[in-house]
Amino acid sequence: MNWVLAEITRESSRRYLCAMNYFELFDLPVTLTVDKSGLSQKYFSLQKQFHPDFHTQSDAEEQADALEQSSLVNKALRILQQPDQTIKYVLQLKGLLEEEEKYNLPQDFLMEMLELNEKIMEVSPDEFRKEIEDLEKELYAEVWEIVETYDDTTSKEADLLKVKEYYFKKKYLHRILDRLDD
Numbered sequence: 001m002n003w004v005l006a007e008i009t010r011e012s013s014r015r016y017l018c019a020m021n022y023f024e025l026f027d028l029p030v031t032l033t034v035d036k037s038g039l040s041q042k043y044f045s046l047q048k049q050f051h052p053d054f055h056t057q058s059d060a061e062e063q064a065d066a067l068e069q070s071s072l073v074n075k076a077l078r079i080l081q082q083p084d085q086t087i088k089y090v091l092q093l094k095g096l097l098e099e100e101e102k103y104n105l106p107q108d109f110l111m112e113m114l115e116l117n118e119k120i121m122e123v124s125p126d127e128f129r130k131e132i133e134d135l136e137k138e139l140y141a142e143v144w145e146i147v148e149t150y151d152d153t154t155s156k157e158a159d160l161l162k163v164k165e166y167y168f169k170k171k172y173l174h175r176i177l178d179r180l181d182d
Contacts, residue, residue: 022076030152103168
């Protein structure tokens, strides 16, 4: 009887953790800018709970569960530590971004990128990188307030859609830089 109860508890706990979003897992509010001060401490606490090394005396199924949960904690930390990945994750949580989504950027931005691409041959790589960095700063300035003050309970979908456009524009700029490095 105890074995059955333990099995039900373990399975429901595993399903709960898998269904939980990364903010819940780390006991954080949903935000576009994660306060990293307590992130490491919470990560180590979660790893003490789930890391496979702490379950070496457990049966094979419990070890597999621990490995799965530990992997989930690692993935959550990687995403929450990186601002662009956090933005992407929040957009996905809100159903505003699909994996591998093809986003249609505004025509004026694409024309500006065409002009920028033509400059690659005219200026030094360092000057080009500087221009991209400046453009990135301009793009961020347009959404800075939304990103920095995002509140999951009061923010509007329209604000997140602006952040989504920023995310794709920045991604486009990084693809240009990647080609420069090739």
